[in-house]
Amino acid sequence: MHDRFEDIDYWKAIILYGLNAATYKIALGKTLLELTKHNNESLEWSTLAKAYLDNYINRLSANPLPQQSNPSRRTVMERITTQLRLGTITYEEALGMVEREAFNDVIPRFHTIGVNKLMGAEKFYHFDHGKKLYLHDSLFRIHESSSGELYKELDARWSLLEGAFQMGHDNWDLANDIREIYIKKGTERTNITGNIPFLNGYQGNVCFYCGEQMAPSDIHVDHVLPRQVVMHDEIWNLVLSHSLCNLHKEDFLVGKHYLEKLIDRNENIMGSNHPWKHKISASLGATKVARAKSTYYHYENVRQVLGNRYWENSPTYNRATDPFYKKLITQLNNKP
Ligand SMILES: [Zn+2]
Missing domain, CATH: 1.10.10 (Arc Repressor Mutant, subunit A)
Structure with missing residues (x-):
């Protein structure tokens, strides 16, 4: 306990x-x-x-x-x-x-x-x-x-x-040329909750950010690279998290450890037979190396736009190793 x-x-x-x-x-x-x-x-x-x-x-x-x-x-x-x-x-x-x-x-x-x-x-x-x-x-x-x-x-x-x-x-006015590229290619916001069963298959019902169990009523679909910059809901950038992890992360930049985790997750999808893996290769590339490179390319663009505005003001912040957070999310999961 x-x-x-x-x-x-x-x-x-x-x-x-x-x-x-x-x-x-x-x-x-x-x-x-x-x-x-x-x-x-x-x-x-x-x-x-x-x-x-x-x-x-x-x-x-x-x-x-x-x-x-x-x-x-x-x-x-x-x-x-x-x-x-x-x-x-x-x-x-x-x-x-x-x-x-x-x-x-x-x-x-x-x-x-x-x-x-x-x-x-x-x-x-x-x-x-x-x-x-x-x-x-x-x-x-x-x-x-x-x-x-x-x-x-x-x-x-x-x-x-x-x-x-x-x-x-x-940064509001900075990096506008980068923002422009994404805005031009941007898509309408889609209903992303439909992706929950698919994504959960690769996450085993634990939160992408803190690694703790998620209650079925408390699962949010989160854009790892903030949607306000990338302007799309492509599957390679979506993960599942607690509502609190999703809302607290907001539009901040995450550290590279989370990006590595995202790349690994996407490679897991690519290694499976799920039909949606074609969506990922169409967006990021046909090979593992190309996909990692594309993911970092978008990450660097987002960093330009957000200007090192890291979650919790730290490029190394990791909720999965924050002992107080574990205690908190356990309480929240157990209480109304
Ligand atoms: Zn969480």
Whole structure:
């Protein structure tokens, strides 16, 4: 049996395995830890707003990096802190805006792990929206035992997200000629779930990314090289994964170890008698060497477009060797 899932495991799952399109959750995590040290079981909305705003002011004062993935938008907190910096609003007005506008999503959704809303529900607090937030014992316990480590982890995660958002923004206009090639050849999105039985025959019901068992209700078809670049649903680029692995990987680049794994998987298909192997040779080439070369060619193109925007900010990240992830996915598979 796997180890029990402790309070701190819930915290890590929430902070490290969330699907972050912005930095809100990280900022709220930091705010909660900071306010926990005062030992009050309930927090006024205004207290929360002040600590949250101060966190963003500190973060964005020197060299502000983007706080969300969409390059054409800014977060509520970026807007508020910019107005404050320009002097168009006072600190008091900024606080009021944070109270009214900043918490509508992040406070109700903080406990979500991946897409699972039940597993971590109300683990660290519950709230009366716009009025009070009530801290739970589990938050006091992890603060007591590990606050130093948790602060470091939050800062590291905040930087990682900002770095990824920045790279995404920088590359928006770059490598357009490469993108153009794929866009021109691009195909309409097809219904790719029909490939599940076929692909599962080559994966033995384990996830391509983490190597753990997949429940039948939790199988996603994932594009190893992001569809937003390659613009097709060809079988050689499709694998099966947990929904959480698929959604967390998002449009990031994976390391070469996953590419090698994909090449091996495709060679397994080529070595079988499945009729779809012709689809692979038509796309990648007639020989093993040619197919590996084509796969790397597309990988390098995607790397040009995404600009080394690696999953978890690391070319060596491998979920199959991440012990905490194994524990988490076991919990998620066993719970609603
Ligand atoms: Zn997985």
